[in-house]
Amino acid sequence: MSNRRILSLWFPRLGAERLVRAARGLHEGPLAVVEEQSNMQVITALNLAAQQAGLRVGQPVRDAHAMCGGLITRIRNVPAEAAFLTALRRWAGKFSPWVAEEAPDALVVDLSGCAHLFGGEAALLDVLQTDCADMGLSVQMGIADTLGAAWALARFAGQEAGSDRNGDAISQEARATRARAGKRRHWTKGGVAPQVVTAGGGARIAGPGQTYGALSPLPVAALRLDDATVAQLGRLGLRRVGDLLGQPRASLARRFGKGLVLRLDQAMGSAPEPVSPARPHVQFAVRMTMPDPIGLKEDLMAGIDRILPNLCAKLETKGMGARQIRLEAHRTDQAAEVLSVGLARPSHDPHRIRPLLELKIDQIDAGYGIDMLRLMAVQVEPVHARTLAGHADASRAVRDRLAGNTAVDDLIGKLGARVGLDAITRLHPASSHIPEKTAQTLAAAWSEPAQDWPRPPTPRPVLMWQPEPVMAPDTPTVPDRFRWRGRDWTLAEARGPERIAPEWWLDDPNWRSGVRDYWVVVTEQGHRLWLYFGHGGAMSSGWFCQGSFA
Numbered sequence: 165m166s167n168r169r170i171l172s173l174w175f176p177r178l179g180a181e182r183l184v185r186a187a188r189g190l191h192e193g194p195l196a197v198v199e200e201q202s203n204m205q206v207i208t209a210l211n212l213a214a215q216q217a218g219l220r221v222g223q224p225v226r227d228a229h230a231m232c233g234g235l236i237t238r239i240r241n242v243p244a245e246a247a248f249l250t251a252l253r254r255w256a257g258k259f260s261p262w263v264a265e266e267a268p269d270a271l272v273v274d275l276s277g278c279a280h281l282f283g284g285e286a287a288l289l290d291v292l293q294t295d296c297a298d299m300g301l302s303v304q305m306g307i308a309d310t311l312g313a314a315w316a317l318a319r320f321a322g323q324e325a326g327s328d329r330n331g332d333a334i335s336q337e338a339r340a341t342r343a344r345a346g347k348r349r350h351w352t353k354g355g356v357a358p359q360v361v362t363a364g365g366g367a368r369i370a371g372p373g374q375t376y377g378a379l380s381p382l383p384v385a386a387l388r389l390d391d392a393t394v395a396q397l398g399r400l401g402l403r404r405v406g407d408l409l410g411q412p413r414a415s416l417a418r419r420f421g422k423g424l425v426l427r428l429d430q431a432m433g434s435a436p437e438p439v440s441p442a443r444p445h446v447q448f449a450v451r452m453t454m455p456d457p458i459g460l461k462e463d464l465m466a467g468i469d470r471i472l473p474n475l476c477a478k479l480e481t482k483g484m485g486a487r488q489i490r491l492e493a494h495r496t497d498q499a500a501e502v503l504s505v506g507l508a509r510p511s512h513d514p515h516r517i518r519p520l521l522e523l524k525i526d527q528i529d530a531g532y533g534i535d536m537l538r539l540m541a542v543q544v545e546p547v548h549a550r551t552l553a554g555h556a557d558a559s560r561a562v563r564d565r566l567a568g569n570t571a572v573d574d575l576i577g578k579l580g581a582r583v584g585l586d587a588i589t590r591l592h593p594a595s596s597h598i599p600e601k602t603a604q605t606l607a608a609a610w611s612e613p614a615q616d617w618p619r620p621p622t623p624r625p626v627l628m629w630q631p632e633p634v635m636a637p638d639t640p641t642v643p644d645r646f647r648w649r650g651r652d653w654t655l656a657e658a659r660g661p662e663r664i665a666p667e668w669w670l671d672d673p674n675w676r677s678g679v680r681d682y683w684v685v686v687t688e689q690g691h692r693l694w695l696y697f698g699h700g701g702a703m704s705s706g707w708f709c710q711g712s713f714a
Contacts, residue, residue: 169285169372170439171273172314173256173292174304178269179209181301182248183238194232198225199240208240209269212302242268253442255295259288264441270318272311274439285369308370311439312431313379316386316405321368323383375432380406387427393420405431446482449540450475457496457533464493464525467537468518475539476512485510485547489517492538493528501528506585508576508609510545516574523581576608585609593617598667598675599682599710600628622662622684625694625711631674634707640697642683648693648709657686661697677705684713 175181179197194214198205205225217232229235249265256263259282262274275285282288285307296303306317370378379386382405385394397420402408408416408428417425429435450471458464468491479486487510493501505520528534576588591603592614602620636646642658660683666675677698685693694711 167276167372168309169275169279170308170311170314171259171275171288172266172306172311172318173271173273174315174318175252175269175296175301176304177209177211177215177302178249179240179245180211180214182245184211185300194219194235196225196228196235196237197240198237245269250442259292262439262441264439270315272314272439275307289369306368306370308378309372309375310431310433311437312388312427313370313375313433315388316379316382316431317368317370320382320386376409379431380404380409384408387424387431389424389427393424396420447540448475448478448482448484448486448544449538450478451536451538454535454537457535459530459533461525464528464530464534464537465522468521468525468539471537471539472514472518472521475541476514476517479512479541479544479547483546483548484541484544485512486517486541486543487545488541488543489521490540490542491521491528492540493530493534494536494538495531496533496535497531499531501530501534503527504542505581506577506609508573508580508585510547512547516577519574520577520581523578572613580609590614596667597664598672599624599664600674622660622682623713625692626714628694628711631696631708631710634695634709636707638706640681640699642685642695643707646707653691653693654688655685656688659684664696682710 180195183195183197194217195211196207196214196219197209199208200206207219207221207223207225207228210219210221214228214232214235217235219228219232219235225237228237245268249267249269249271253263253265253271256271256273260273260275260278262276264272266272275288279285279288282291289305289307292305293303304318306314306319306321308314308317368378383394383403384397384405384407386405387408389397397403397408402411408424409432413425413428416428426435430437452467452471454467458467475486486507488504488506490502490504495501503521503524505517505524507516507520511517576585579588586607586609588608589605590608590611590613592606592611594602594604596602602618602624632648634646634648636643640661642655642660644655646653646655661681662683663679663681665679666672677700679699680696681699682694682696685695687693692713693709694713695707695709697707698705
């Protein structure tokens with residue numbers, strides 16, 4: 165027998181009670197959280213007053229307003245509810261280190277070996293009930309050997325299996341089914357009768373090994389089945405979990421699919437269903453409280469020199485490097501001054517981070533004094549250890565290749581502290597034979613330097629611009645004289661042509677002139693120009709100038 169003990173915490177009014185905690189006055193009347201589903205607003209959460217008025221989750225808002233004229237509605241904020249559930253998961257961590265979220269409104273806690281620290285399971289539920297009452301939250305709880313059983317007890321304990329059919333039909337349907345289910349009640353063969361302990365707040369505790377007896381009287385919906393399957397089982401007279409436990413498994417799988425049998429096995433412990441807690445969030449932050457308020461730049465930098473090495477030590481221990489650092493200076497008037505700096509490469513070296521903070525420290529307004537400094541690595545990335553390798557005569561090249569140019573990275577970081585990291589760019593080679601598309605512009609802080617640039621078939625001009633028309637004869641032969649930019653030019657030398665075709669799979673408006681023949685033209689005035697003759701295509705043919713060599 166497994167020694168696992170699983171606790172299920174269900175917050176049936178989580179969405180509404182979160183809003184009540186955040187806003188004043190909402191607790192005074194009925195409150196509903198609404199969401200648009202299938203072009204219709206429906207209720208997703210209610211407070212206690214709204215439930216007492218007869219409203220229900222899933223009801224259209226128009227019907228709810230007709231039933232309750234004083235109803236207050238608020239639009240559902242899914243990210244805020246998820247963040248609130250995450251906060252509750254951290255709170256539940258004081259009862260067990262194995263806590264998982266069950267979106268959108270529940271938690272699952274593995275209590276194995278933890279309940280005795282609080283005086284037993286019943287005493288633990290009393291503590292949970294008290295804490296939730298202090299937080300203004302409604303909670304329903306269940307403890308059992310399996311996750312499925314605890315889920316069922318938290319939501320359906322004490323409920324009778326009902327039917328939507330009349331009494332005459334109920335008394336006549338599925339007699340063989342109920343007879344077989346009744347015989348299975350003696351499965352313990354003289355053992356101790358199953359017991360379900362009632363704790364405070366309506367919670368239910370199924371003792372170890374008593375899962376069968378705890379689940380048998382519950383409706384089949386407690387097995388986490390979809391509504392269609394529950395309705396189909398009800399029409400066959402299978403309304404309680406005990407009715408299903410008395411049926412042949414092969415027949416259930418053939419009639420309702422393997423999902424029903426799987427849910428039965430998970431609830432009874434025959435199929436594994438582990439509790440997978442979320443990975444704890446590692447936050448790299450340090451702070452320092454001042455004995456007396458400070459306001460001078462030298463004092464602020466002295467405080468940073470005290471806490472920055474601690475932050476870098478935490479980063480180095482985890483093998484991480486900071487890409488963005490945030491400094492919070494909390495003033496005595498409860499206000500806070502915040503500044504952020506970015507690094508071109510992840511680093512945990514305080515000597516590379518400190519100059520960036522010093523560049524922007526003048527932006528902090530100390531006011532009546534600063535009594536607390538907080539330094540946090542907002543964005544971190546792994547930093548891998550690098551080992552130099554290579555022959556003795558190539559050690560310098562290997563070191564530069566592996567370690568990178570830290571001087572350039574520091575320069576990028578310092579310039580980024582002034583103008584922003586996104587404003588500093590570098591060119592990278594691109595896979596294209598079109599001259600103006602052979603390079604792409606990337607942010608220098610978020611890209612590595614290009615190592616090898618592909619060599620073009622012929623030299624490319626230093627300056628390139630959009631093609632400008634050249635007045636010359638409309639023939640492929642290089643003209644001896646032509647007019648460009650309002651001046652007359654005389655040909656001294658020409659080298660070419662280099663034929664470049666457009667990318668046929670892209671419709672580029674600049675290349676609708678079709679195939680181009682490029683020439684390097686040297687004029688008698690001493691200019692080296694990059695001219696091409698367009699062979700027409702979707703546009704008229706002619707000569708154009710697109711660049712200039714040094």
